Amino acid sequence: MGHAAAGLDDLTGFLARLTALMLRSSGEGAYSIERAVSTSAQAFGGQASVVLVPEAAVLSIAAADGRIRTVCVHGLPEVIRLDQAAALKPFLADVKTGRPGVAEADRRLARIEAASPPYPWWLKFLGVLLFSLGFAPLVQPTWYEITTTAVLGAIAAALVVASVHAPRLSKILPLVASAIVSVVTIEVFTDGPAHGGPVLLMLPALFYFVPGDFLSASATELAVGLITTGAIRFVYSIFLLVQLYLGVLMGVFVTGTPLNALFDTAAHADLPKWALVLGGIVFTAGTVLAFAIPHRFFGTLLVLVYATVGVQSLFTELIRETGGTFVAAAVLAAAANLLDRNPGRPPRLILILPGFFTLTVGSLGLRGLTTLAGGYVIEGLQDLQKLITIVTAIAIGLVVGMALTHAPATTRPTSSNAPSMPQRPP
Template structure:
């Protein structure tokens, strides 16, 4: 044991800057808040008996270790979506080793590069079928009808094909939300005009849910609450811009096909399948995330558990108080549960278990619907919906913040 510790101490100063830099970029690409990234990098530096000064932004990283200081580094630019969650899980396994000083920085850097070079667990077919299930699950939560289920599956398959085509094509990724929104809207309206389906804006949301920046907006508000003004504001602005890009694609689709916005934008949430449909929808969504986001087998049970905790917490809050409190209670319970699982299991990171639950709380979908009412020139409803969207995002962020404060003692404990 002493020889191992000696080996780590001898090599800890070699390559630490490079290791922390590459790790910071990977964590940024994972969509993790700058608050958590800074904490992780500081703990790793302490494990190697080094004092680090770290400044993290969503697109830039600055590090100073001892007398060694890095130049401003461009962090990984946030693209639509996230790293596959199996990679995020393995990155956290590496972080646990580094925080305990059980791996040298040089070996840590090699291990990180190996993790980031791994391919999607299920390949293109897994992405396609996973997104179909993802879309169908969201559809059963928003409007549980047989028609919505079929439309969600068909449109989800089309968007899944677009996502497969866009892999490795960074320039296309920048316009993918607009292209997807245009195609989904055009096909939906064509189906409405042909009499194949009865249309409303709710029909579009499941297939486009992946692009809706609910997690980005919520993380931005969380960072603002933590005092990270620049990072938080940039995420909120970025998320808002993505919403407008998606809306642009929808509007172009409406104009091309020539249907009345007022008629198409009327929503009429129904539940024609039965009371059980949303609960089954959560499970279908979970299996879609398993395939689509490449979740590791060991993490899947915890992901499903957190999804149901967030869902039941939201439903209970909605019933007892109202929608905003439902968003808060769902966020609070999923944050506390995710942290407890991480400390007890010590294998499933809380970010992996709670990330899918952001789509259950659907703040991005609410924002999209409020923008849709604005375009239909129903300004009073648009302003009311916009305020509710802002309050929903604040409620989810507050749940994350209070959950982090409550579970802070757990993060300092070493549970074996």
């Protein structure tokens, strides 16, 4: 590959650092980690086998001299520092072609890991706010929804920024944010059914915390054979969803509001078409700032957002919502895979993320739970049934999109003798 084979110590240190960093960026799925680690090991004359769960990985590493070492690394999955995911793409391409030695590769990886966020705190605040405002028309296309979200989204954004420097708050951030947003919504903005139910008013501000992407990623992992990773991620998604649900209930109890007020009553739409179109720009800008995506990718992501919404809307008219969501997910995955082949484009994770969010699957779970709590059993179960159906449609759509564009294999290679580190195709 253009340089001498790496020693076991150097190779282990580099691969452990790489795996931990990729784990921390794996909120949308862990299917690319094993291939990247295995390819990088081969570039330095070694081999690596990976056993994954969402927050940890066990690496078995064999150097060129035949020695083997096993290490365990940890990394909590999230998507808040996608600038690092963007930097990893050209870096891994260089490693694959054998340009840097292992010591230089490790130094470059350490610089990526230690890099400061690309945007200051006030731009992250603005990003979370714009993210909420851009999503609001998808919940209720009304001016009242936009106005309410401007206030509630600012509260949520302030909590997100505060949690960066308060690790204890970050552990229960969905619970705290939903409780505060619930109280403010009920006390200030709930004014009868004319403006929509309270949960519909809360949802855009809470959308940053809704684990719809985690739910869909877990279903995709299950579909491609990452059973353990998918199952654990699914349980974690439900845990985050329950935090949001309990926070909303706390707001109801604190304000003395009857539970039956949680019924989803939608307001009459009064937003003009241009406002709905503008919402895509606001949403994409918010996604870029909130998740630390390099701003040079904005145009590409905006096109994918409009394409996803357009395909979903068109096919929903033809084959209903589940079919429309399936086709939109397949088109999004296919487009992301094709664009990912261009070295100058964002990595697949970043390409998929904004369009992924527009499919809005996670909000169904929160709406279903709160509707059940309000005593509307049939309507609540219908929302939860719809959640399961849409999650499955997104997952299968993503898998189909990957298959149609000849995406790299995402299933784990197996061997009957893992310690022997059998050869794998490049």
